[in-house]
Amino acid sequence: MNRASGVLSLLFVASALGGVIEDFEYLSVVEMCDLLPQDTSFLRPNTCDNWVRCASNNSVLEQGGCAAGLNYNKELGRCILASSSATVCPYANAMADQHKNLCANETEGAFIVDPSSSDCRGYILCKSHKQIKANCPNELIFHPVSRSCVYEKQYHCPTSQARRASPACRSLPNNTRLADPVHCDQYYECVSEVLLSRSCPAASAYDASLGYCVDVAEVSCYKTAALPAPENTFCLDSATGSARVGYFADEDSCSHYYICGNPSAGKHDTEPKHLSCPLGQFFDFEKLSCRDRLNVRCQLDRCVGTNISYVNIAGDCQSYGRCSGGVTVSVGQCPTGYFFDERNQGCTETNYHYIACSV
Template identity: 30%
Template sequence: MQNAFGAHLDLAVVMGLAMLMVLACPVAEAREDDICRLFSNGTVIRDPDSCSQYITCINFVSIYGSCSGSTPFFDKEKGACAKTLADDSSCAVSCVNATSQFVADPKSCYGYYYCLDQETPMFGTCPQETHFNATTQTCTRLYESECTASDFEYCNIVKNNVNFDNLQSCANYHVCEKGVLKTKTCSSQYYEASTGACVAKSQVNCVAHPLPSNVCGKDSKPYANKFVSDAATCRGYFFCAAMPDNTPDRNPTWNHCPQDTFFDASTETCRSPNLVKCTEDRCDGRSLPFVLSNTKGCRNYLRCSEGITLDEMSCGNLFFDEAKGGCVHNVVSYSICT
């Protein structure tokens, strides 16, 4: 029997079975749950559905390839096709005891397999904005998702010592060391999936900000319905809801202030940036190309580009007037730089 791992599920077969509400073949566009959203550009991993296939990550999109001929297997450590593999135990999706049923794709939330028999899984994908639900055997809306793709054994397909994103925290990333998944943390920075490196927090578009220590108070004195700084950006904050058991909120909601405003923890409001002392990137969310620095003296300013500080400049003996966008003789005084 021809190996069917990685084959696309025939839409007509599925519609005839009427077990899934809508099916669609994958297209070459980034999806929020494509496995390549975790990897830097050009990373090559083994396709978990087959020992003979591999995935190249291009701009967070999975591009599939396969090995054949005298080198029919893909070796994840060598990143190349090989004659044999030392271990092929993790090379296939199991259809054991699942004949004529659908099983979840281990590497994504929207993928699934239809088991023609106990040896032949055929691949298919759910439409945009839906996930596969193994319990109901259908593609369901995201809020009904039971996706467990995060439980996937990545070290079966990823080369050792290759960094990849940990979606649970902006500051964390994963790496396989001798086949064991490890979690690493960027010190005072955030992990950038596109480059596979730790960079300035302002360069990473991420809402999974790590919770500051005792963000919602201590067990002896929890915060109730209080807004607190996210300690990572000038605009971001957490909302600590009152808990029924009078304990700190363990999962506070993150949000951020509108453009050209910063979060002020003392008033729990969004205010003009020049009224808020913030040591994070003060170009975050600013529409002006030059903004006042919080360096003492009110003589320095920041050059901004797309919400990120390029550098800090000085007016020398003059003062920086943000409204005029330049250095002036008149004394300029704000609490953030006095």
């Protein structure tokens, strides 16, 4: 692969796969605040004396800088003397490195290590002897020798570097929470500048603006986060609270049925098999098999899943239902002394006593 195509390929992959949490320092302040609870104040990344305060219901997003000789203390939430021992700027070394042109003696399009990267994911692209910072895609790290993004098994990130503060936590106060961009029922928390993943309790999810878990019905998720699919509780007996195992008729369809497997780790089967009988057959919950639909008693809409025009009515062999679009749209009745025969699609003097319409 030539150098030009390598530049385009690496940049495209990084931008396409790099998550907003991993690339927190490269986001706009608006994008940062979208991940944070409202009214959160923090040190603006890659600075020592600039601050950001996210909007709340009663305020708008603010950003500003400290006066000369002062640095912003993210834990105190205010500017104090830069010389104070209480103010340790997490970007001091990185800012010093910014004044060094690491690309001064590099060839055009070269990839080099970003010394400010805390997790070996960062690299620098040299373009016209200028530095362009970027991150390797998720699960990849930058190899300083091959100068490319590789899997972690191909290069061991030095421990001293790997254990440094997470890029997403360097500018945030301790215990600050961030929304998970993918899972609405999860979130992140910065603890001693290490990013930890957390999960909300059952039936709740993380509200991105409030900064804590709320009932799923009331949650406002981060814009790209999704709620988990509801757990399938068909194999849980709601009356007794115990798991049920075996074959069961679908409560919404005459022709479908479930197979509930054995409980696992004390929990009912949450992924039961959902199967369908062949066309013209219904599931018989007494004999646990698919049978001719006229030989199965089913109280549900008998037009569902069929291509015939008229069907017998459960409990009344003289009545019939008219089907349209797979559902019953009207009900009719045969003349006195006549019975409806679904098989022949008409009224007849013979009562075949189909189980389907018997009481």
